[in-house]
Amino acid sequence: MxxxxxxxxxxxxxxxxxxxxxxxxxxxxxxxxxxxxxxxxxxxxxxxxxxxxxxxxxxxxxxxxxxxxxxxxxxxxxxxxxxxxxxxxxxxxxxxxxxxxxxxxxxxxxxxxxxxxxxxxxxxxxxxxxxxxxxxxxxxxxxxxxxxxxxxxxxxxxxxxxxxxxxxxxxxxxxxxxxxxxxxxxxxxxxxxxxxxxxxxxxxxxxxVGALWFEISLRTIKKDEYKQTQTNVIEKLHTITSSLMAFERYLNQTRSHLAFSDQDNPIDLNIGKVTAGDFASNEPVHATIEGRVALLPGEQISERKQELLDWIKQETKNDIWFKENPPTIDFYGFHAEGTxxxxxxxxxxxxxxxxxxxxxxxxxxxxxxxxxxxxxxxxxxxxxxxxxxxxxxxxxxxxxxxxxxxxxxxxxxxxxxxxxxxxxxxxxxxxxxx
Amino acid sequence: MxxxxxxxxxxxxxxxxxxxxxxxxxxxxxxxxxxxxxxxxxxxxxxxxxxxxxxxxxxxxxxxxxxxxxxxxxxxxxxxxxxxxxxxxxxxxxxxxxxxxxxxxxxxxxxxxxxxxxxxxxxxxxxxxxxxxxxxxxxxxxxxxxxxxxxxxxxxxxxxxxxxxxxxxxxxxxxxxxxxxxxxxxxxxxxxxxxxxxxxxxxxxxxxVGALWFEISLRTIKKDEYKQTQTNVIEKLHTITSSLMAFERYLNQTRSHLAFSDQDNPIDLNIGKVTAGDFASNEPVHATIEGRVALLPGEQISERKQELLDWIKQETKNDIWFKENPPTIDFYGFHAEGTxxxxxxxxxxxxxxxxxxxxxxxxxxxxxxxxxxxxxxxxxxxxxxxxxxxxxxxxxxxxxxxxxxxxxxxxxxxxxxxxxxxxxxxxxxxxxxx
CATH class of the missing domain: 3.40.630.10 (Zn peptidases)
Incomplete structure (x- = not known):
C-alpha cells in the first residue's frame, strides 16, 4: 500500500x-x-x-x-x-x-x-x-x-x-x-x-557563555599570636564569598557582549558548595568554597583564571590572617569557552x-x-x-x-x-x- | 620469699x-x-x-x-x-x-x-x-x-x-x-x-564546664521577589557565624564563676562544621552550621538553649531574607551540665x-x-x-x-x-x- x-x-x-x-x-x-x-x-x-x-x-x-x-x-x-x-x-x-x-x-x-x-x-x-x-x-x-x-x-x-x-x-x-x-x-x-x-x-x-569551575581552599597554617582567641577558619569564609560577589559585579560592569545584551548579569558567578570542619566540638583547620564563573564568547579561560587569582589576592592582601594563611585556588571541572x-x-x-x-x-x-x-x-x-x-x-x-x-x-x-x-x-x- | x-x-x-x-x-x-x-x-x-x-x-x-x-x-x-x-x-x-x-x-x-x-x-x-x-x-x-x-x-x-x-x-x-x-x-x-x-x-x-551542641539550618524556602539576583544561602551563613561570635562575647561578659575566674573565655562557643550545597554549578538550597557552646556549673541546659534561640531570633529579625526564610535550630549530641x-x-x-x-x-x-x-x-x-x-x-x-x-x-x-x-x-x- x-x-x-x-x-x-x-x-x-x-x-x-x-x-x-x-x-x-x-x-x-x-x-x-x-x-x-x-x-x-x-x-x-x-x-x-x-x-x-x-x-x-x-x-x-x-x-x-x-x-x-x-x-x-x-x-x-x-x-x-x-x-x-x-x-x-x-x-x-x-x-x-x-x-x-x-x-x-x-x-x-x-x-x-x-x-x-x-x-x-x-x-x-x-x-x-x-x-x-x-x-x-x-x-x-x-x-x-x-x-x-x-x-x-x-x-x-x-x-x-x-x-x-x-x-x-x-x-x-x-x-x-x-x-x-x-x-x-x-x-x-x-x-x-x-x-x-x-x-x-x-x-x-x-x-x-562558557564556564570555569574553581575551588578556593582556606587552611589554618599559622595560628594567631596576636589574638587571645584563635581565628576560626569559618569566620574567614565570608571574606572570600563577599569578594567573589564583588568579582561578579566587576565582571558584569566592565565587559559585555552584544549577543547577551538582553541579560542583566550574563557573567554569572555561582557559589555552589561550602565545607569546613567535621566535628561540632573541634576547631576546623580547612574550609573550601566551590563555584563556577561564566565567560562571554571570545573570553579566554586562561585570562579568567588569572583575573580570579589576582582578584582574590588583592582582596585578601590587607588581612592579617590571610597574610599568614594564604588561600589557594584550584581549577578543576569545567574549562569551557563561550560560543x-x-x-x-x-x-x-x-x-x-x-x-x-x-x-x-x-x-x-x-x-x-x-x-x-x-x-x-x-x-x-x-x-x-x-x-x-x-x-x-x-x-x-x-x-x-x-x-x-x-x-x-x-x-x-x-x-x-x-x-x-x-x-x-x-x-x-x-x-x-x- | x-x-x-x-x-x-x-x-x-x-x-x-x-x-x-x-x-x-x-x-x-x-x-x-x-x-x-x-x-x-x-x-x-x-x-x-x-x-x-x-x-x-x-x-x-x-x-x-x-x-x-x-x-x-x-x-x-x-x-x-x-x-x-x-x-x-x-x-x-x-x-x-x-x-x-x-x-x-x-x-x-x-x-x-x-x-x-x-x-x-x-x-x-x-x-x-x-x-x-x-x-x-x-x-x-x-x-x-x-x-x-x-x-x-x-x-x-x-x-x-x-x-x-x-x-x-x-x-x-x-x-x-x-x-x-x-x-x-x-x-x-x-x-x-x-x-x-x-x-x-x-x-x-x-x-x-558543660557543653551543648547545636545545628543551625538555613534553607531557601521563599525566593527573593525584591531582588534581581537571588540571594545565595551561602551569603547568609555570615550573619549566623557573626551572631554566634557575638553570643559568645555576650555570655562571657554577663556571667562568670569563681572556679573559672582564671580563664578569659570560659564559656567557649566553637563553630565546628559548615556545609552548604553539593555542586559547584548549582545554587544551594540548604546550609548548616554545627557547633558547641559551654555552660558554667549551675547553668541549665534548657536555659542555654532558650538563650541561643532568642539570640538568633533577635539577630535575624530585621533581615528581610531571614524573615522569609527563618533558620531552624536543632540540639543534638552533648547536653552536658558543668560540675x-x-x-x-x-x-x-x-x-x-x-x-x-x-x-x-x-x-x-x-x-x-x-x-x-x-x-x-x-x-x-x-x-x-x-x-x-x-x-x-x-x-x-x-x-x-x-x-x-x-x-x-x-x-x-x-x-x-x-x-x-x-x-x-x-x-x-x-x-x-x-
Whole structure:
C-alpha cells in the first residue's frame, strides 16, 4: 500500500502512534539515577535499545583521559570515568552521495537531586501532572533524548532509511566537564551538523557563555599570636564569598557582549558548595568554597583564571590572617569557552522550516546563560550545532519538570528535520526468493 | 620469699618492669581507629584483654537508648550504638567489709583525625619521638586507659588482690554525648569513687564546664521577589557565624564563676562544621552550621538553649531574607551540665598522697574548659570523681601526642591509690593437697 500522505504527515502520524511508548521510555530513563560518574546502567540500557530497537551499529566505550587531555576543550576532572560510558549508535547512509550527515547528541548524566526531601515526590520516580512530567533529568535532558530517539524510530518505522550517515550520541559528564562529548568527537564520530535537545523551549540557541569551575581552599597554617582567641577558619569564609560577589559585579560592569545584551548579569558567578570542619566540638583547620564563573564568547579561560587569582589576592592582601594563611585556588571541572552561531546557516534554515511546519509558529532564538556540549562541535570540529529541545523548568533544582506536549512537538520537528537533512528513501524490503 | 619493700615500692617496681609491655599495649590501642560510633573492634580487644590477662569478670553490651533516654544526663544522638560497645571488667572484693569500692573509667572513642594529610605521620600508626608518642587518641585517652589497666596489673602481679570491689569501665561515645558512661552507670555499675585518666598533666580536676551542641539550618524556602539576583544561602551563613561570635562575647561578659575566674573565655562557643550545597554549578538550597557552646556549673541546659534561640531570633529579625526564610535550630549530641568537686574529700586526699609519693611534688588542681564523663558520676550518682591523667597535647587536633614518662607516673600513682583506696591483701596461692 502506498502512503499518499506527505513524508511530514507520515512522520507526525507515526510520532503520535508511538507517543505512549515514548513516554514510557522517558519514564524508564528517569528511573536510572544516572548522576555524573554513574551513567553506566542507563548507558547499558540505551546501548541495548539502540541495537535491538533501532538496529543501529552501536559502539560503547569510556572516555580515555590520555586521548583528550592535550585538547584545548579538555576539562580536568577530579574523578574517574570508570562508570561513565559513551554510547554511539550509527546508521551508515544507504546513498551517502546524497543528503548530509547528522548527529543527534544528548547527555546521559543528571545533577544531584539533593536535598531529595525537598521534592514534592521522589526525584527518581517520574510523576505526571497537568501535562508535566516531574523527575530529576526529565527536562535536562532525558526528555530530549527520548525525542531524538523516537524521531529516528518514526523515520524507520514509516519505512524510510536516511540516505547519509546518521548518529545518535549519548555522552556522560556533561554537567561537570563536557569530556564525554569531547571523547566521542576525538574518537572520530563527527558529522556535518549536530542537534542537542537541551530543554530551551523549542527555541534554537544562537550563543552560550562558557564556564570555569574553581575551588578556593582556606587552611589554618599559622595560628594567631596576636589574638587571645584563635581565628576560626569559618569566620574567614565570608571574606572570600563577599569578594567573589564583588568579582561578579566587576565582571558584569566592565565587559559585555552584544549577543547577551538582553541579560542583566550574563557573567554569572555561582557559589555552589561550602565545607569546613567535621566535628561540632573541634576547631576546623580547612574550609573550601566551590563555584563556577561564566565567560562571554571570545573570553579566554586562561585570562579568567588569572583575573580570579589576582582578584582574590588583592582582596585578601590587607588581612592579617590571610597574610599568614594564604588561600589557594584550584581549577578543576569545567574549562569551557563561550560560543556563537551563524543563524543564517543551512542548519538553522532547515530546522526553522521543520519547526514552522510542526508548530505553525515562527521560530525564535535564544542565547544561553549556561554552557552546553555544543561548544566542542562548534569550536574544535567546525560542526554547525544547535541546541533545541522541549519546554521544561527547575533544571538542576527541586521539582524539575518537562512539558510532555513539547516533547511530542520536538520529536516531530526532529523527525522532519532528520528526513530532510540526511535525505531518506523507502527501505527496500527483500523478498524471499521465488 | 617475703618482699621486704613497702607496697608502694613494690608497685613502682612492677610498673617499671611492665613498662615496655604497657607501651606496646598503648600502641596496639592507637592502631584501632576507634572513632565515635566505631569503637567495636577496640572494645573486643579490650574485653578479651580484661578477661584473659586481668582475670576480671567482663560484661560487654551496647547502650540501649530506651534505658537512658528519660535520664536528665541523656544526650540525644543522631546515630546508632550498634558498634559502640561498653566493656566493664569487675573484680569482686575478697573482703568487702574493708576498703572502699572504685571505678577506673576511660572512653574508647577518639575524634576524627581529618585532615589526616596534615599530620607529620599517620594518625593511626603510633610514632615515638623525644619521649612523646604521637597518634590519634594517644593522649585522649588511650594513654590513660593503658595507665589504669597496668596499674591494676601491677597490683595483681605483685600478688595482691583488692579487698573491695574494683571495676574497669571503658565506654563509647564520650566525644559526642557521654551516653556510654551513662548507660554503664544506669546498668548498675557504680562505686564509692571514680578516677578518669583525662590527659590533664597530672593535675586533679576540680570543676568542668558543660557543653551543648547545636545545628543551625538555613534553607531557601521563599525566593527573593525584591531582588534581581537571588540571594545565595551561602551569603547568609555570615550573619549566623557573626551572631554566634557575638553570643559568645555576650555570655562571657554577663556571667562568670569563681572556679573559672582564671580563664578569659570560659564559656567557649566553637563553630565546628559548615556545609552548604553539593555542586559547584548549582545554587544551594540548604546550609548548616554545627557547633558547641559551654555552660558554667549551675547553668541549665534548657536555659542555654532558650538563650541561643532568642539570640538568633533577635539577630535575624530585621533581615528581610531571614524573615522569609527563618533558620531552624536543632540540639543534638552533648547536653552536658558543668560540675564542681569538693577537693577536701577523702578521694582527693588519697589521690594527693599517691601523687606526692610518686612524683615527689605537691599536687595541683585545675578546672577544665571542656566536658568529661565525670559529670554523670558526680551529678546523678553522687560518686566522688576526679579526672587525673598524663601530660599530652594537640587533643582533637593534628599531631596529638602524649608524654610517655607521665603515663608511667600516672600508672604508679593509680596503682598506689588503688591499693590504698580499695585495700589489698596478699593473694593466697592454693597448694595442691599433701
Amino acid at each position: 502506498v502512503d499518499s500522505r506527505s513524508l511530514h504527515e507520515q512522520l507526525n502520524h507515526k510520532v503520535e502512534e508511538l507517543w505512549q511508548e515514548e513516554l514510557e521510555f522517558l519514564k524508564t530513563m528517569i528511573r536510572f539515577p544516572s548522576l555524573s560518574g554513574k551513567e553506566h546502567r542507563l548507558q547499558l540500557f540505551l546501548a541495548d535499545y539502540l541495537t535491538t530497537k533501532l538496529k543501529l551499529q552501536v559502539d560503547r566505550f569510556t572516555p580515555a583521559i590520555q586521548q583528550i587531555e592535550k585538547h584545548p576543550g579538555y576539562s580536568p576532572p577530579k574523578w574517574t570515568y570508570e562508570y561513565s560510558d559513551i554510547v554511539i549508535g550509527t546508521h551508515k547512509g544507504i546513498n551517502p552521495s546524497e543528503g548530509k550527515t547528522l548527529i543527534f547528541q544528548g547527555h546521559a548524566d543528571v545533577v544531584s537531586a539533593e536535598p531529595a526531601t525537598e521534592w514534592d515526590s521522589s526525584p527518581w520516580e517520574p510523576f505526571e501532572k497537568d501535562g508535566r512530567l516531574y523527575g530529576r533529568g526529565s527536562a535536562d535532558m532525558k526528555g530530549g533524548i527520548a525525542a531524538m530517539i523516537f524521531a529516528y524510530r518514526a523515520v524507520i518505522e514509516c519505512g524510510y532509511m536516511p540516505k547519509n550517515d546518521f548518529m545518535i550520541q549519548v555522552v556522560p559528564d556533561e554537567e561537570r566537564t563536557g569530556n564525554g562529548a569531547l571523547a566521542a568527537l576525538e574518537a572520530g564520530y563527527t558529522a556535518d551538523a549536530a542537534l542537542i535537545p537541551e530543554p530551551f523551549g523549542l527555541q534554537a540557541s544562537v550563543g552560550q 556563537l552561531s551563524d543563524d543564517t546557516s543551512p542548519l538553522f534554515q532547515e530546522l526553522d522550516a521543520a519547526h514552522e511546519r510542526v508548530t505553525k509558529t515562527k521560530p525564535t532564538r535564544r542565547t544561553l546563560p549556561s554552557t552546553t556540549d555544543a561548544r566542542h562541535f562548534q569550536l574544535y570540529y567546525d560542526i554547525d550545532t544547535i541546541c533545541y529541545g522541549p519546554v521544561g523548568g527547575q533544571f538542576h533544582e527541586v521539582n524539575e519538570w518537562v512539558d510532555l506536549n513539547s516533547i511530542k512537538d520536538v520529536t516531530k520537528v526532529y523527525a522532519t528535520f532528520l528526513a530532510n537533512w540526511c535525505g531518506v528513501e523507502k527501505k527496500i524490503i527483500k523478498q524471499d526468493g521465488p | 617475703v618482699d621486704s619493700r613497702s607496697l608502694h615500692e613494690q608497685l613502682n617496681h612492677k610498673v617499671e618492669e611492665l613498662w615496655q609491655e604497657e607501651l606496646e599495649f598503648l600502641k596496639t590501642m592507637i592502631r584501632f581507629p576507634s572513632l565515635s560510633g566505631k569503637e567495636h573492634r577496640l572494645q573486643l580487644f579490650l574485653a578479651d584483654y580484661l578477661t584473659t590477662k586481668l582475670k576480671l569478670q567482663v560484661d560487654r553490651f551496647t547502650p540501649a537508648i530506651q534505658q537512658i533516654e528519660k535520664h536528665p544526663g541523656y544526650s540525644p544522638p543522631k546515630w546508632t550504638y550498634e558498634y559502640s560497645d561498653i566493656v566493664i571488667g569487675t573484680h569482686k572484693g575478697i573482703n568487702p567489709s574493708e576498703g572502699k569500692t572504685l571505678i577506673f573509667q576511660g572512653h574508647a572513642d577518639v575524634v576524627s583525625a581529618e585532615p589526616a594529610t596534615e599530620w607529620d605521620s599517620s594518625p593511626w600508626e603510633p610514632f615515638e619521638k623525644d619521649g612523646r608518642l604521637y597518634g590519634r587518641g594517644s593522649a585522649d585517652m588511650k594513654g590513660g586507659i593503658a595507665a589504669m589497666i597496668f596499674a591494676y596489673r601491677a597490683v595483681i602481679e605483685c600478688g595482691y588482690m583488692p579487698k573491695n570491689d574494683f571495676m574497669i569501665q571503658v565506654v563509647p561515645d564520650e566525644e559526642r554525648t557521654g551516653n556510654g558512661a551513662l548507660a554503664a552507670l544506669e546498668a548498675g555499675y557504680t562505686a564509692d569513687a571514680a578516677l578518669i585518666p583525662e590527659p590533664f598533666g597530672l593535675q586533679a580536676s576540680v570543676g568542668q 564542681l568537686s569538693d577537693d577536701t574529700s577523702p578521694l582527693f586526699q588519697e589521690l594527693d598522697a599517691a601523687h606526692e609519693r610518686v612524683t615527689k611534688t605537691k599536687p595541683t588542681r585545675r578546672t577544665l574548659p571542656s566536658t568529661t564523663d565525670a559529670r554523670h558520676f558526680q551529678l546523678y550518682y553522687d560518686i566522688d570523681t576526679i579526672c587525673y591523667g598524663p601530660v599530652g597535647g594537640q587533643f582533637h587536633e593534628v599531631n596529638e601526642w602524649v608524654d610517655l614518662n607521665s603515663i608511667k607516673d600516672v600508672t604508679k600513682v593509680y596503682a598506689t591509690f588503688l591499693a590504698n583506696w580499695c585495700g589489698v591483701e596478699k593473694k593466697i596461692i592454693k597448694q595442691d593437697g599433701p
